[in-house]
Amino acid sequence: MIFDPGHGGADPGAVGPTTKEKDNALVLVKKTAVILEATDRFRVKFTRTTDKDFCAPAPFNVDLDLKNRVKVANTLGGDAFYSFHNNSAAVKAYGNEVYALSAGGEGEKIAKAIRARMALLGMVDRGVKYANWYVLKWTEMPAVLIEYGFINSEEAVILAKLDQAALAIAQGIGDHFGVSVEAPRKEGENVFDHAVVYFTDTDFSSARIISRKLGGCAMYCRDGNNANIHKDIENCKHPVIVGGAELNIPGATNCCGTGAPETAILAARYAQTL
Numbered sequence: 001m002i003f004d005p006g007h008g009g010a011d012p013g014a015v016g017p018t019t020k021e022k023d024n025a026l027v028l029v030k031k032t033a034v035i036l037e038a039t040d041r042f043r044v045k046f047t048r049t050t051d052k053d054f055c056a057p058a059p060f061n062v063d064l065d066l067k068n069r070v071k072v073a074n075t076l077g078g079d080a081f082y083s084f085h086n087n088s089a090a091v092k093a094y095g096n097e098v099y100a101l102s103a104g105g106e107g108e109k110i111a112k113a114i115r116a117r118m119a120l121l122g123m124v125d126r127g128v129k130y131a132n133w134y135v136l137k138w139t140e141m142p143a144v145l146i147e148y149g150f151i152n153s154e155e156a157v158i159l160a161k162l163d164q165a166a167l168a169i170a171q172g173i174g175d176h177f178g179v180s181v182e183a184p185r186k187e188g189e190n191v192f193d194h195a196v197v198y199f200t201d202t203d204f205s206s207a208r209i210i211s212r213k214l215g216g217c218a219m220y221c222r223d224g225n226n227a228n229i230h231k232d233i234e235n236c237k238h239p240v241i242v243g244g245a246e247l248n249i250p251g252a253t254n255c256c257g258t259g260a261p262e263t264a265i266l267a268a269r270y271a272q273t274l
């Protein structure tokens with residue numbers, strides 16, 4: 001699967017009261033990938049895992065960004081392409097919509113499967129739509145584009161439901177490909193048993209080595225925009241801290257080097273024990 005967090009770098013995408021679309025898309029992509037890969041039936045590759053655009057060092061322009069973005073996706077190659085976004089409008093608007101290039105293809109089938117799961121999120125269901133957008137048209141694989149919420153009018157909902165949205169999207173993908181996708185391992189209601197907590201985007205690949213071995217866990221970014229992050233970690237029975245300063249909380253395993261390279265070594269070593 002090719003996951004594409006929309007926008008990035010010089011292009012923030014739509015901007016909400018406290019967050020930017022580019023950051024929300026990146027967080028959602030990573031959460032979705034971890035849930036999907038826990039099935040061991042999918043592998044996810046990313047057009048980006050950091051805050052970057054596809055023009056640098058050239059100045060940003062949207063046509064070049066999309067062209068290079070699609071080139072990256074096609075070079076990576078995959079069974080399907082998913083672009084993650086937040087919607088925005090000049091007026092108050094709410095809900096989720098999933099786009100495909102046109103009716104009748106596999107892209108539409110995937111879009112319908114994701115839409116069916118997202119319709120259960122308790123947000124407005126705006127359905128499957130069609131658009132002749134560059135990333136849908138020029139990717140050499142079935143492609144969908146997910147508009148998760150309207151950042152201008154429901155940012156708080158978008159942030160509060162990130163984990164549920166990630167699960168819904170992963171389950172929609174699973175439904176299409178005939179793979180059962182389960183919620184991250186939980187102990188009691190809404191309490192994650194295992195979680196991997198990475199520090200910055202550069203620690204994400206180290207964190208994934210561990211999440212794959214755990215085979216089902218929550219994924220948090222300490223630098224991310226999840227306002228409940230510290231509460232989440234406290235509720236977690238076995239948090240694995242990857243990068244940044246060590247956290248001395250009950251049950252925690254720290255894989256924290258003095259920088260990302262040392263963190264990667266510590267994470268790989270710990271993953272081998274799992």
Ligand SMILES: [Zn+2]
Pocket residue numbers: 006007013014021084085086
């Ligand atoms: Zn967007």
